[in-house]
Amino acid sequence: MQGKLQPQRQMRRAAAAAAVAVDPQLLAGAVEAAIASRSPRLGRAAHARALRLLVPALPPFICAHLVNLYSKLDLPGAAAAALAADPSPTVVSYTAFISGAAQHARPLQALSAFAAMLRLGLRPNDFTFPSAFKAAAAASAPAAPAVGPQVHALALRFGYLPDDAFVSCAALDMYFKTGRLALARRLFDEMPNRNVVSWNAVMTNAVLDGRPLETVDAYFGLRGTSGMPNVVSVCAFFNACAGMTYLFLGEQFHGFVAKCGFDKDVSVSNSMVDFYGKCRCVGKARVVFDGMGVRNSVSWCSMVVAYAQNGAEEEAFLVYLGARRAGEEPTDFMVSSVLTTCAGLLGLDLGRALHAVAVRSCIDANIFVASALVDMYGKCGGVRDAEQVFFEMPQRNLVTWNAMIGGYAHIGDAWNALAVFDEMIMGRETAPNYITLVNVLTACSRGGLTMEGYELFQTMKQRFGIEPRIEHYACVVDLLGRAGMEERAYEIIQGMPMRPSISVWGALLGGCKMHGKTELGRIAAEKLFELDPRDSGNHVLLSNMLASAGRWAEATDIRKEMKNVGIKKDPGRSWITWKNVVHVFQAKDTTHEMNSEIQALLAKLKGQMQAAGYMPDTQYALYDLEEEEKESEVFQHSEKLALAFGLICIPPGVPIRIMKNLRICVDCHRAFKFISGIVGREIIVRDNNMFHHFKDYECSCKDYW
Ligand code: ZN
Numbered sequence: 001m002q003g004k005l006q007p008q009r010q011m012r013r014a015a016a017a018a019a020v021a022v023d024p025q026l027l028a029g030a031v032e033a034a035i036a037s038r039s040p041r042l043g044r045a046a047h048a049r050a051l052r053l054l055v056p057a058l059p060p061f062i063c064a065h066l067v068n069l070y071s072k073l074d075l076p077g078a079a080a081a082a083l084a085a086d087p088s089p090t091v092v093s094y095t096a097f098i099s100g101a102a103q104h105a106r107p108l109q110a111l112s113a114f115a116a117m118l119r120l121g122l123r124p125n126d127f128t129f130p131s132a133f134k135a136a137a138a139a140s141a142p143a144a145p146a147v148g149p150q151v152h153a154l155a156l157r158f159g160y161l162p163d164d165a166f167v168s169c170a171a172l173d174m175y176f177k178t179g180r181l182a183l184a185r186r187l188f189d190e191m192p193n194r195n196v197v198s199w200n201a202v203m204t205n206a207v208l209d210g211r212p213l214e215t216v217d218a219y220f221g222l223r224g225t226s227g228m229p230n231v232v233s234v235c236a237f238f239n240a241c242a243g244m245t246y247l248f249l250g251e252q253f254h255g256f257v258a259k260c261g262f263d264k265d266v267s268v269s270n271s272m273v274d275f276y277g278k279c280r281c282v283g284k285a286r287v288v289f290d291g292m293g294v295r296n297s298v299s300w301c302s303m304v305v306a307y308a309q310n311g312a313e314e315e316a317f318l319v320y321l322g323a324r325r326a327g328e329e330p331t332d333f334m335v336s337s338v339l340t341t342c343a344g345l346l347g348l349d350l351g352r353a354l355h356a357v358a359v360r361s362c363i364d365a366n367i368f369v370a371s372a373l374v375d376m377y378g379k380c381g382g383v384r385d386a387e388q389v390f391f392e393m394p395q396r397n398l399v400t401w402n403a404m405i406g407g408y409a410h411i412g413d414a415w416n417a418l419a420v421f422d423e424m425i426m427g428r429e430t431a432p433n434y435i436t437l438v439n440v441l442t443a444c445s446r447g448g449l450t451m452e453g454y455e456l457f458q459t460m461k462q463r464f465g466i467e468p469r470i471e472h473y474a475c476v477v478d479l480l481g482r483a484g485m486e487e488r489a490y491e492i493i494q495g496m497p498m499r500p501s502i503s504v505w506g507a508l509l510g511g512c513k514m515h516g517k518t519e520l521g522r523i524a525a526e527k528l529f530e531l532d533p534r535d536s537g538n539h540v541l542l543s544n545m546l547a548s549a550g551r552w553a554e555a556t557d558i559r560k561e562m563k564n565v566g567i568k569k570d571p572g573r574s575w576i577t578w579k580n581v582v583h584v585f586q587a588k589d590t591t592h593e594m595n596s597e598i599q600a601l602l603a604k605l606k607g608q609m610q611a612a613g614y615m616p617d618t619q620y621a622l623y624d625l626e627e628e629e630k631e632s633e634v635f636q637h638s639e640k641l642a643l644a645f646g647l648i649c650i651p652p653g654v655p656i657r658i659m660k661n662l663r664i665c666v667d668c669h670r671a672f673k674f675i676s677g678i679v680g681r682e683i684i685v686r687d688n689n690m691f692h693h694f695k696d697y698e699c700s701c702k703d704y705w
């Protein structure tokens with residue numbers, strides 16, 4: 001702390017000392033000291049002294065210093081006033097103004113000042129042009145697509161292109177940022193003085209645009225001209241390897257980086273943590289993280305995200321707690337990154353804890369944090385909480401809208417999903433993207449709004465300019481399949497411009513199973529076997545479908561085929577948490593420490609349910625089991641065991657949340673509806689497909705699933 005304060009104190013003293021003198025040089029020094037200590041108060045004090053002492057007019061170089069002061073401190077009004085007060089503005093004051101405006105995301109202001117200085121006949125210099133290019137890149141498309149090339153033409157006319165390396169890098173960057181790749185490449189090829197900065201412009205822009213292969217190519221291009229990479233190049237290379245999950249290449253590069261000592265740089269280490277995390281080597285990410293001498297807030301976030309991406313939510317949360325212990329303030333970036341990890345079973349509790357942290361740190365209204373909260377609550381099945389955050393938000397972005405619609409889609413609430421979607425379109429502030437439409441279509445399909453969803457699919461290109469992608473096709477096939485329109489769905493599949501994916505055929509098979517369309521189901525299943533021969537679910541689905549159509553011989557054939565190829569059915573597993581401990585149940589599991597209580601409760605519930613009119617559905621469930629298993633086995637399904645455990649442990653009034661790795665079966669679904677009514681509890685099941693909210697003898701999916 002002492003070391004940090006010392007220079008600031010010195011600067012303040014210098015500023016104070018200068019302020020009493022009349023020497024303009026000393027006043028200029030006071031202005032510079034104010035910039036260095038980022039203090040508007042000191043700056044204004046120096047400005048005031050200058051006005052009082054330097055009568056009748058401020059010398060031009062003091063004016064330039066003042067423009068620079070206010071531009072650097074991001075005080076646009078004061079900067080413009082200082083520039084206007086300059087009786088004979090020079091290229092120095094204009095350049096200070098332009099670069100300040102470009103730095104602080106006011107590109108139009110920067111460009112109009114650039115035009116003004118040209119009108120005055122001032123010659124822009126090699127510092128003016130990079131800022132003008134930066135502003136042109138930010139202001140360009142679609143408002144003013146020609147601005148960038150115009151600045152380019154001027155740079156040529158004033159002789160800074162093609163020879164000045166920094167001006168040409170700025171031009172290159174502008175062309176990349178405005179998506180004119182061909183022009184960017186031509187400019188790059190024609191550059192006589194390529195340096196590491198120009199190669200970096202190629203590398204970083206390729207990563208940003210999702211062309212990681214080009215980043216790697218450019219890196220080797222740089223090395224081929226015997227140039228040395230710098231920290232920016234190294235980070236871009238790791239980002240590219242992360243984007244392509246090129247583990248081997250990145251690991252080799254790690255060796256080189258360590259040899260050159262780049263790994264001591266905090267941003268290089270951060271990009272390595274990110275790289276290993278994305279390549280599913282979270283252990284190696286941790287080694288890099290643990291070896292870091294200095295960490296910043298990005299380092300902690302990268303480690304959290306690395307764990308989260310690899311399904312290690314608990315570790316992710318522990319790292320977050322570590323960051324807090326290390327004195328990291330919970331920033332909006334940190335909290336929203338950690339929130340994105342809260343999707344699994346423990347998610348809701350952690351998410352709520354983070355919500356509390358966000359409120360305490362006054363960042364809960366931040367658009368990124370609030371959007372992440374809506375998303376987290378939606379994904380964890382807490383749609384009412386998601387709504388509350390959503391409706392209180394002062395402003396919303398695309399992520400927010402998509403998260404809210406997605407939350408409704410998760411529980412199959414099509415009406416509310418459509419209502420929010422309509423509100424989004426009416427607002428005209430945020431245009432829907434392809435994810436929005438996937439969410440709306442999913443909601444329509446799960447909520448049984450077939451015609452609404454089908455019409456949206458048919459008109460999406462014309463209304464929103466969004467070409468249907470494979471996900472949209474999967475949604476519409478699912479939608480029509482649920483409504484018993486499998487034939488129409490099959491026609492759509494045959495007309496698809498791309499190769500139908502597993503999800504498309506899977507949706508068709510699901511519909512066929514639901515409506516007993518055995519022939520079409522068989523076609524879908526055969527396609528699925530081709531695309532994914534090892535998946536057990538499709539084989540089981542087809543054999544169940546054949547069995548329920550009474551075609552036992554064919555059903556048995558499929559089972560035999562599964563055995564021959566060595567495909568094992570995934571065992572059904574359900575999870576429930578109680579007091580931060582995860583309890584896992586498998587069908588017929590008797591190993592749980594509370595097994596006798598669980599069995600006793602299930603027997604009692606069975607009697608109560610039968611009295612209320614429940615009949616076990618063993619049609620599918622029975623066939624799912626091996627031949628020697630008995631009918632009573634339906635009552636030993638993993639989700640029922642988990643529910644019984646939850647009913648015993650979790651106090652009344654708290655919803656019971658269960659997660660299952662397969663789809664919930666027909667019998668359990670029916671049983672849960674009865675149990676929710678009999679015991680008066682809310683039960684939420686998240687299976688591998690969606691959420692089911694059971695309450696008062698009903699399920700939110702209205703039996704569509
Ligand atoms: Zn079941």
Ligand code: ZN
Binds near residue numbers: 703705
């Ligand atoms: Zn349901």
